[in-house]
Amino acid sequence: MSGGLGRFFGIGVGPGPAGMIPLAAFSALQQADLILVPRAKHVDRSIAKQCLNGLGLPESKFKEIIYNMDPDRAEVEEHYRRLAEDIVRDLKDGRTVAYLTIGDSLTYSTYGYLVGALLRALPDLEHKTFPGITSYCALAAAFDWPLGQGKETTLILPCPDDMAVLRRQIETHDVVVLMKIGKRLNDVLGLLKHIGVIGNCVFASRLGLPGEVRSNNLVEFEPDDSIGYLSTILIRRDGKGLRRGAAILSDRVAELPVEEVSIGVP
Amino acid sequence: MSGGLGRFFGIGVGPGPAGMIPLAAFSALQQADLILVPRAKHVDRSIAKQCLNGLGLPESKFKEIIYNMDPDRAEVEEHYRRLAEDIVRDLKDGRTVAYLTIGDSLTYSTYGYLVGALLRALPDLEHKTFPGITSYCALAAAFDWPLGQGKETTLILPCPDDMAVLRRQIETHDVVVLMKIGKRLNDVLGLLKHIGVIGNCVFASRLGLPGEVRSNNLVEFEPDDSIGYLSTILIRRDGKGLRRGAAILSDRVAELPVEEVSIGVP
Numbered sequence: 001m002s003g004g005l006g007r008f009f010g011i012g013v014g015p016g017p018a019g020m021i022p023l024a025a026f027s028a029l030q031q032a033d034l035i036l037v038p039r040a041k042h043v044d045r046s047i048a049k050q051c052l053n054g055l056g057l058p059e060s061k062f063k064e065i066i067y068n069m070d071p072d073r074a075e076v077e078e079h080y081r082r083l084a085e086d087i088v089r090d091l092k093d094g095r096t097v098a099y100l101t102i103g104d105s106l107t108y109s110t111y112g113y114l115v116g117a118l119l120r121a122l123p124d125l126e127h128k129t130f131p132g133i134t135s136y137c138a139l140a141a142a143f144d145w146p147l148g149q150g151k152e153t154t155l156i157l158p159c160p161d162d163m164a165v166l167r168r169q170i171e172t173h174d175v176v177v178l179m180k181i182g183k184r185l186n187d188v189l190g191l192l193k194h195i196g197v198i199g200n201c202v203f204a205s206r207l208g209l210p211g212e213v214r215s216n217n218l219v220e221f222e223p224d225d226s227i228g229y230l231s232t233i234l235i236r237r238d239g240k241g242l243r244r245g246a247a248i249l250s251d252r253v254a255e256l257p258v259e260e261v262s263i264g265v266p
Numbered sequence: 267m268s269g270g271l272g273r274f275f276g277i278g279v280g281p282g283p284a285g286m287i288p289l290a291a292f293s294a295l296q297q298a299d300l301i302l303v304p305r306a307k308h309v310d311r312s313i314a315k316q317c318l319n320g321l322g323l324p325e326s327k328f329k330e331i332i333y334n335m336d337p338d339r340a341e342v343e344e345h346y347r348r349l350a351e352d353i354v355r356d357l358k359d360g361r362t363v364a365y366l367t368i369g370d371s372l373t374y375s376t377y378g379y380l381v382g383a384l385l386r387a388l389p390d391l392e393h394k395t396f397p398g399i400t401s402y403c404a405l406a407a408a409f410d411w412p413l414g415q416g417k418e419t420t421l422i423l424p425c426p427d428d429m430a431v432l433r434r435q436i437e438t439h440d441v442v443v444l445m446k447i448g449k450r451l452n453d454v455l456g457l458l459k460h461i462g463v464i465g466n467c468v469f470a471s472r473l474g475l476p477g478e479v480r481s482n483n484l485v486e487f488e489p490d491d492s493i494g495y496l497s498t499i500l501i502r503r504d505g506k507g508l509r510r511g512a513a514i515l516s517d518r519v520a521e522l523p524v525e526e527v528s529i530g531v532p
Contacts, residue, residue: 010410014288022399023321024285027312055289101267104403104413112412119410129410131403133288137370141397144276144385146371146378155439156414156420157530173421 012132278398350383
């Protein structure tokens with residue numbers, strides 16, 4: 001690959017556990033010379049990297065990028081501008097570079113800033129963004145919880161501070177996917193109880209990762225304040241939609257070691 | 267596996283092309299004795315099966331299930347009740363059965379009916395539902411189009427018949443993911459032009475499949491009436507969100523033959 005410009009891949013690794021990454025994105029990781037893994041300053045291991053555990057990618061390809069959670073916009077833009085400069089150097093050396101995000105690459109993600117900065121610097125860059133499994137699709141699958149049926153509306157909502165705003169959103173949509181709950185978790189559970197929809201809801205924090213908490217019985221759920229990070233709640237205004245579909249929790253799920261995967265060439 | 271009950275896997279294969287299925291779900295398909303692929307009565311090949319082309323799964327494992335598009339609810343429930351009876355027979359013979367859906371298994375999907383019917387018939391069934399890549403995440407990735415940033419709201423909306431309803435939804439949400447557009451495509455484009463947001467939108471039909479149509483220049487887009495099936499539009503009320511992020515179309519995307527994938531056991 002010497003001489004020409006390297007390629008760039010943006011990859012959503014899914015929400016954890018390992019094995020939620022699509023085959024084509026994994027193929028791209030195998031072709032990459034350098035895999036950049038973002039790690040939040042306050043955690044000791046990159047979550048994106050944990051989502052690739054046990055898949056046999058060589059440790060030497062990985063490089064951690066430290067970032068601040070919830071910085072102001074100017075800081076975000078400056079972070080990605082500097083990161084893009086570093087990546088441009090590697091690409092000009094002919095190296096193929098991959099950048100990981102948790103979940104889907106473009107769903108409530110700052111990856112857009114990075115790819116924008118790269119394409120402004122290198123308009124001829126050969127690049128590909130791979131979509132990923134979102135945390136809320138993984139949560140729905142864990143509980144067989146139907147995410148919209150027929151003509152229903154589904155709202156994806158970063159958790160508002162004001163519970164009156166959240167209440168209005170729940171009352172005007174069939175399904176609400178509540179993200180970025182953080183320290184508001186107990187306020188949210190109080191509201192869901194108060195308006196009588198808590199029996200239609202499911203919750204997960206760190207789904208598929210070490211320290212996972214999940215529940216489809218939120219009436220009796222008394223969470224620790226610290227689990228709001230990386231947590232999602234699926235809310236349904238009307239329980240009828242659940243009884244028609246599935247939403248039956250079964251703990252008898254099969255465990256599938258991903259090491260057993262092999263792709264046969266036909 | 268003779269003697270005991272077989273296992274059941276529900277699998278979202280992604281929106282096409284082949285290779286969007288997660289590693290763990292592909293592993294489950296390799297372990298399945300029988301793979302059920304739904305096919306709409308009016309099409310000659312199962313789209314879900316096309317999403318697995320070239321991955322080396324033996325042809326003999328596949329069995330087509332014919333269904334009607336847009337039947338009434340009673341017909342849907344009866345279809346899945348009968349299908350569940352057939353699957354129960356295979357499971358009781360000790361066979362592991364997988365059922366495919368396009369996109370994500372529980373996003374605007376009738377899969378919930380099937381898994382509900384199965385668990386009512388066999389409460390001890392060992393089963394696992396795998397999430398999949400949604401069509402709208404794949405469309406966002408194709409154009410580096412940010413699907414919600416910061417505190418933005420994202421509405422997933424099956425296309426209403428009444429364009430006044432659609433207009434109100436666009437005006438009250440930051441991002442609208444418009445699905446199930448069908449024959450309303452030209453009406454929708456007319457509305458997007460009229461309210462001045464068409465420059466912020468992207469479109470795809472049959473993304474990643476034969477006959478794909480996609481565009482990030484909808485002002486000059488004059489679609490054939492027939493392409494509304496399996497089509498999605500991503501709509502942004504305010505173009506600022508795009509200019510901050512990426513949404514730069516590059517056709518210089520790398521083609522990655524998925525046959526190159528191999529999973530190394532560490």
